[in-house]
Amino acid sequence: MTTVWISALVLLLALLAGFAFGRRSGRVDGLLEGRVLSRIELREESLRNGACPICDKSHLH
DSSP, X not given: OHHHHHHHHHHHHHHHHHXXXXXXXXXXXXXXXXXXXXXXXHHHHHHHHSBOTTTOOBOOO
C-alpha cells in the first residue's frame, strides 16, 4: 500500500515539475515574441503616420 502512495506522489511531483518547466519556458518565449512584435508595430506606426513615435519628427520624403 505504501508503494502505491509513493508512486502516486512521485507521479504528482513529476507532473508538477513538468508543468512548472513548461510554464516558465512558455512565458520566456512569449516575452521574446512580444518584444519582436512591439518593434514591428512601432516601425509600422512610424511608416503610417510619417512621424517618429519617439521624437515626433516628420520623415523627409
